[in-house]
Amino acid sequence: MKTDPSDSQSIAITRPRDGIVLLKLNRAPRMNAFTVGMMQEMHNAIDTIAVDRSLRALVIAGEGPAFCSGLDLKALPPALLGTSASVVAWTEIQQLFSGMSRKLRALDQVVIAAVQGAAVGAGFAMALAADIRVAARSAAFHIGAVKIGLSAGECGISYHLPKIVGSARAFELMLTGRPLLADEAERIGLVASVVEEAALVESALELATQVLRNSPYSTRHTKQLMWANLEAPSLEAALQLEDRTQVMALQTADFREAVAAFTEKRPPHFNGT
Structure with missing residues (x-):
């Protein structure tokens, strides 16, 4: 599986406070859409965080106006979108993406997603795999796959979403593919709070700090x-x-x-x- 050299700069990791790591998706011109290489980088970052006992909370955010718009279809090799595409190749990519949700869930660290703008497909799944979600007023959660001839269930969405918002609402969202905006997301319990966009990351960091006051x-x-x-x-x-x-x-x-x-x-x- 080939990696675009630019993917090595697609995830920025900082430690803004003791015990807290901030992982920021850094492909703003592409709405932080994941390439295959960027997802590999995401796996590497999660693996590194998992074994660092000095870290107790992970905040995930996106650079620019969007959180994450899912898989970057334009970055895929043309052969994968043709009629001769290999089931084996697609399975490898699908499991790479779904494996991110599994790894986030397995972390000992508390995971907080700070969502602004679009969270689509794998981006929505990433937010669902977090323990806590905070949204900016611009946040819009989308299940994009059902709109392009695919199943709405990907990367754990069909598992996490019904547990968080209930099966009736999850069915409606997954079958229609309609956007779920910030105010409704707060009302149905998907996000813990809605804040102004300028305060989003700081609010998530403050929430992480509150968690770290406990043992x-x-x-x-x-x-x-x-x-x-x-x-x-x-x-x-x-x-x-x-x-x-x-x-x-x-x-x-x-x-x-x-x-x-x-x-x-x-x-x-x-x-x-």
């Missing part, structure tokens, strides 16, 4: 517990997982520090043990 064990295991119990077959199974997680938390030094800080009326100082 590393608390945030990591709360995230794992939430996603696991969305799949729980019964209340009993969910309670058992909660009980085990809580009993382990009671043994941590950070829990003892939190109790001491509460008693002494001071902020806690967590060290992740």
